[in-house]
Amino acid sequence: MSSVGRVEPQRLDFSTPLPLRRGGVLPAYHQLVETYGTLNAAKSNAVLVCHALNASHHVAGHYDDPRSTGWWDNLIGPGKPLDTDRFFVIGVNNLGSCFGSTGPMHDNPATGKPWGGDFPTVTVQDWVDAQARVIDHFGIDRLAAVLGGSLGGMQALDWSLRRPERLAHCLAIATAPNLSAQNLAFNEVARRAIVSDPDFHGGHFYQHGVVPKAGLRVARMLGHITYLSDDVMDAKFGRERRRDLEAGVDEFQIESYLRHQGDKFAGYFDANSYLLIQHALDDFDPAAEFGGSLSAAFARAKAKFCVASFTTDWRFSPARSREIVQALLDNNLDVSYAEIDAPHGHDAFLMDDPRYHGLLRHRFAQIAREVGA
Amino acid sequence: MSSVGRVEPQRLDFSTPLPLRRGGVLPAYHQLVETYGTLNAAKSNAVLVCHALNASHHVAGHYDDPRSTGWWDNLIGPGKPLDTDRFFVIGVNNLGSCFGSTGPMHDNPATGKPWGGDFPTVTVQDWVDAQARVIDHFGIDRLAAVLGGSLGGMQALDWSLRRPERLAHCLAIATAPNLSAQNLAFNEVARRAIVSDPDFHGGHFYQHGVVPKAGLRVARMLGHITYLSDDVMDAKFGRERRRDLEAGVDEFQIESYLRHQGDKFAGYFDANSYLLIQHALDDFDPAAEFGGSLSAAFARAKAKFCVASFTTDWRFSPARSREIVQALLDNNLDVSYAEIDAPHGHDAFLMDDPRYHGLLRHRFAQIAREVGA
Numbered sequence: 001m002s003s004v005g006r007v008e009p010q011r012l013d014f015s016t017p018l019p020l021r022r023g024g025v026l027p028a029y030h031q032l033v034e035t036y037g038t039l040n041a042a043k044s045n046a047v048l049v050c051h052a053l054n055a056s057h058h059v060a061g062h063y064d065d066p067r068s069t070g071w072w073d074n075l076i077g078p079g080k081p082l083d084t085d086r087f088f089v090i091g092v093n094n095l096g097s098c099f100g101s102t103g104p105m106h107d108n109p110a111t112g113k114p115w116g117g118d119f120p121t122v123t124v125q126d127w128v129d130a131q132a133r134v135i136d137h138f139g140i141d142r143l144a145a146v147l148g149g150s151l152g153g154m155q156a157l158d159w160s161l162r163r164p165e166r167l168a169h170c171l172a173i174a175t176a177p178n179l180s181a182q183n184l185a186f187n188e189v190a191r192r193a194i195v196s197d198p199d200f201h202g203g204h205f206y207q208h209g210v211v212p213k214a215g216l217r218v219a220r221m222l223g224h225i226t227y228l229s230d231d232v233m234d235a236k237f238g239r240e241r242r243r244d245l246e247a248g249v250d251e252f253q254i255e256s257y258l259r260h261q262g263d264k265f266a267g268y269f270d271a272n273s274y275l276l277i278q279h280a281l282d283d284f285d286p287a288a289e290f291g292g293s294l295s296a297a298f299a300r301a302k303a304k305f306c307v308a309s310f311t312t313d314w315r316f317s318p319a320r321s322r323e324i325v326q327a328l329l330d331n332n333l334d335v336s337y338a339e340i341d342a343p344h345g346h347d348a349f350l351m352d353d354p355r356y357h358g359l360l361r362h363r364f365a366q367i368a369r370e371v372g373a
Numbered sequence: 374m375s376s377v378g379r380v381e382p383q384r385l386d387f388s389t390p391l392p393l394r395r396g397g398v399l400p401a402y403h404q405l406v407e408t409y410g411t412l413n414a415a416k417s418n419a420v421l422v423c424h425a426l427n428a429s430h431h432v433a434g435h436y437d438d439p440r441s442t443g444w445w446d447n448l449i450g451p452g453k454p455l456d457t458d459r460f461f462v463i464g465v466n467n468l469g470s471c472f473g474s475t476g477p478m479h480d481n482p483a484t485g486k487p488w489g490g491d492f493p494t495v496t497v498q499d500w501v502d503a504q505a506r507v508i509d510h511f512g513i514d515r516l517a518a519v520l521g522g523s524l525g526g527m528q529a530l531d532w533s534l535r536r537p538e539r540l541a542h543c544l545a546i547a548t549a550p551n552l553s554a555q556n557l558a559f560n561e562v563a564r565r566a567i568v569s570d571p572d573f574h575g576g577h578f579y580q581h582g583v584v585p586k587a588g589l590r591v592a593r594m595l596g597h598i599t600y601l602s603d604d605v606m607d608a609k610f611g612r613e614r615r616r617d618l619e620a621g622v623d624e625f626q627i628e629s630y631l632r633h634q635g636d637k638f639a640g641y642f643d644a645n646s647y648l649l650i651q652h653a654l655d656d657f658d659p660a661a662e663f664g665g666s667l668s669a670a671f672a673r674a675k676a677k678f679c680v681a682s683f684t685t686d687w688r689f690s691p692a693r694s695r696e697i698v699q700a701l702l703d704n705n706l707d708v709s710y711a712e713i714d715a716p717h718g719h720d721a722f723l724m725d726d727p728r729y730h731g732l733l734r735h736r737f738a739q740i741a742r743e744v745g746a
Contacts, residue, residue: 181606181627182598188628189594192635196587198571214569218591221562225555233554239658252655254554255561262565282625285612 001079004036007061007070009093009100012137018095018130022121022283027109029102032057032093033134036076037084045373046088046140047364048131048167049076050148050155053223053277054269056099059091060084074352081361086373087144092134094127096276104272105206117203119272124151124284128158132166144371145169145364149349150316151277154284157324161286164302169367171306171360174313174349176320177294177327178285183315186226187278190219194271203272212271217262219274224261229312229345294323295330305335306363308356310348336363374452377409380434380443382466382473385510391468391503395494395656400482402475405430405466406507409449410457418746419461419513420737421504421540422449423521423528426596426650427642429472432464433457447725454734459746460517465507467500469649477645478579490576492645497524497657501531505539517744518542518737522722523689524650527657530697534659537675542740544679544733547686547722549693550667550700551658556688559599560651563592567644576645585644590635592647597634602685602718667696668703678708679736681729683721709736 009032017025034057039046049059049072060076062068076082076089093101096119104119135143146167148156153175160170179187194200197215201208225233237254244251290296305328309321318339328335340356342348348356367373382405390398407430412419422432422445433449435441449455449462466474469492477492508516519540521529526548533543552560567573570588574581598606610627617624663669678701682694691712701708713729715721721729740746 178612180603181610181612181625182601182603184612184625185594185598185606185627185631188625188631189591189598192587192594192632193566193591196591214565218562218566218569221558221565222595225558225562228555230553230555233558237554239551239554239557239661252554252557252561254558258558258561259565288612 002077003069003073004061004077004084007034007036007058007063009034009057011100012134014130014133018126018133020120021123021125024120026095026102026120026122029095031095031102031130031134032100034058034061034070034091036060036089037087039088039138039140040373042372043138043140044142044144044371045086045368046090046135046138046143047082047145047147048090048092048135048143048159050127050131050146050152051091051094052148052150052152053274053281054265055152056097057091057093057101058099059089071350075357075360081357082147082364083368086368087364090134090138092131094122094277095130096122096273098268098270098273103270104203104276105270114204114206116206116272119276121279122276123280124154124158125162127280128155128162131155132163135166141166143167144367144373145171147171147173148175149173150175150346151281154281157286158284160301160303160305161297162300164300167303168371169306169363170301170303171363172321172324173308174310174316174321174346175324176316177287177323179282180320184282186222187282190222191275191278193218193222194275200271203275205271211266213266216266216269216271216274217259220265220269221258221262224258226315227346229314229343231312232343232345235343294327298327298331298333301328301331301333303333305333306359307335308338308340308359310340310342310344310346312343313346313348315346375450376442376446377434377450377457380407380409380431380436382407382430384473385507387503387506391499391506393493394496394498397493399468399475399493399495402468404468404475404503404507405473407431407434407443407464409433409462410460412461412511412513413746415745416511416513417515417517417744418459418741419463419508419511419516420455420518420520421463421465421508421516421532423500423504423519423525424464424467425521425523425525426647426654427638428525429470430464430466430474431472433462444723448730448733454730455520455737456741459741460737463507463511465504467495467650468503469495469646471641471643471646476643477576477649478643487577487579489579489645492649494652495649496653497527497531498535500653501528501535504528505536508539514539516540517740517746518544520544520546521548522546523548523719524654527654530659531657533674533676533678534670535673537673540676541744542679542736543674543676544736545694545697546681547683547689547694547719548697549689550660550696552655553693557655559595560655563595564648564651566591566595567648573644576648578644584639586639589639589642589644589647590632593638593642594631594635597631599688600719602687602716604685605716605718608716667700671700671704671706674701674704674706676706678706679732680708681711681713681732683713683715683717683719685716686719686721688719
């Protein structure tokens with residue numbers, strides 16, 4: 001097993017406006033992508049990897065700095081579970097992100113000023129529509145698989161629902177068919193923290209030369225709590241105290257850890273992107289158009305499914321994955337489901353857990369045989 | 374069963390400074406109290422009720438406005454589980470609160486200005502020390518019982534640990550022997566939201582004629598999520614939307630509900646009191662002085678215990694109550710434990726659940742027989 005090594009992102013420019021589900025269009029735009037491995041002659045070995053809130057097209061490998069490793073590098077590479085010796089893997093940065101694709105910090109062509117809070121509402125479906133154009137760009141008719149965790153899993157599910165002919169396999173990890181009331185509630189707290197930061201200026205903070213760091217920090221701290229299990233927090237931090245030399249007080253390690261995470265995040269993430277991505281999460285609910293029936297929603301699906309959840313994930317609990325599995329079974333679809341006993345909470349989907357990675361290795365070997373990869 | 378009816382708070386002034394556990398003293402101070410029922414001649418029928426974060430001495434009955442009902446009125450009154458025909462019940466507003474006892478909004482005698490952020494750090498132990506002076510004021514040597522839920526339960530436990538001769542029974546409901554790392558983490562997020570609100574002014578906002586409402590609102594919204602179970606939120610709100618007429622947008626009901634709770638709270642609660650009470654919660658950890666052994670901590674206890682938890686409480690989960698029970702059993706103490714199947718999460722301790730209230734009714738009947746109430 002080795003890394004895909006040094007990689008370069010590519011910029012793809014799209015001149016045809018993208019119609020958006022919640023109204024309006026996104027005019028000419030660009031998306032950043034990275035690819036790993038080689039597309040075979042039949043174009044049958046492509047795997048699209050969809051990203052979650054705090055991630056991007058940079059899925060594997062590294063840039064000049066060898067520490068700038070992609071977020072799913074432990075999974076993707078030569079000889080790794082998603083083996084780039086066999087598959088052509090595509091990472092796409094979603095629209096509205098702050099990692100290079102067209103987003104709120106770019107200029108609105110209508111005004112010549114940054115979009116800011118006026119960037120149009122984008123949804124999981126819009127991201128998938130834009131991803132489909134990226135796949136078209138590579139001349140790929142049918143993906144061997146779409147893979148995603150968390151919000152990325154929602155995108156994988158949407159591919160299976162609205163473009164059933166264009167993927168053979170759907171791998172939806174640590175995800176949910178929609179956000180629960182509690183999920184929505186946490187997001188609303190994060191949103192309030194950001195929009196009530198006086199440096200937010202209704203999303204037009206770029207012009208003011210400020211960044212709503214305090215709000216973004218609180219939002220991230222809160223998010224971070226929901227990514228970790230109670231157990232792993234107790235094991236890692238418990239009630240241990242450390243000396244805050246600057247403030248001259250003792251504080252709990254978990255406090256300084258969270259603040260550090262919040263500060264780091266607020267230093268690079270864009271507040272408008274955060275709100276926009278959170279809104280896409282809140283909005284996703286494929287059953288809604290089918291009278292609340294997830295089974296009815298999946299009647300269109302044709303892919304083979306691999307669904308996995310983690311026992312200590314309380315953000316997107318195993319019960320939510322089982323709802324997906326039930327809807328698939330109701331439609332006699334081919335589905336394998338794994339509930340993986342892992343201590344790390346929601347973050348487990350990013351970890352190098354042997355059972356989890358063993359599962360994906362096995363699955364991708366099977367897909368490779370099927371698609372001639 | 375009827376209400377205790379119209380009640381009047383009393384103000385008790387204490388001229389002897391109160392030494393504080395974390396250093397310093399609180400100079401001359403006052404506490405508000407309410408009592409219900411009649412103290413018997415033997416002074417053996419007194420029950421102290423300790424309050425949690427958002428509560429006060431106003432435990433039962435009402436003021437002029439019949440809607441101004443005490444926070445535990447469903448439990449306490451003539452013929453109610455804690456029967457004021459038999460018991461003399463005392464509610465005390467803890468120091469540092471914003472409901473009348475000496476707190477950060479009162480003047481610091483040393484400066485003649487409001488204490489604000491300079492109000493000394495108070496702990497659960499300091500509150501109990503001050504409560505003991507209130508009990509002395511009534512000439513009561515030994516309480517029939519100390520009862521508290523959540524943070525109030527921590528006070529009840531402290532009574533049993535540091536004043537074992539002064540109570541016959543300790544009733545600790547929906548509480549924990551300390552905060553878990555996750556509990557601490559949520560508190561740190563709330564703290565950051567408050568202290569990073571520009572209207573906080575390091576706790577000296579009174580002089581600026583402002584209130585850190587935005588921060589307090591976020592803190593309360595977050596707290597509120599942790600008081601409710603995921604299930605009860607889904608049952609009550611699910612993903613139902615409502616029209617926000619002012620903003621002209623559809624939003625999830627849970628969002629407007631939470632914002633409403635946050636706004637209401639920010640309208641009456643004091644930010645310094647919030648931080649101070651949260652710090653007392655963070656700080657409580659009776660095992661810490663005994664090398665982390667809760668069993669060693671409870672070696673001093675002599676009361677009979679009633680411990681109760683609620684199945685869907687994920688703030689202070691049943692597992693935390695079982696830790697207390699185990700420590701009591703290790704010391705061969707008399708303990709009854711109930712894990713009540715209730716859907717309401719942490720808030721269940723304030724609800725009128727028949728199994729829960731049946732348990733307390735039975736327990737207090739037994740206590741009444743024992744103490745001759």
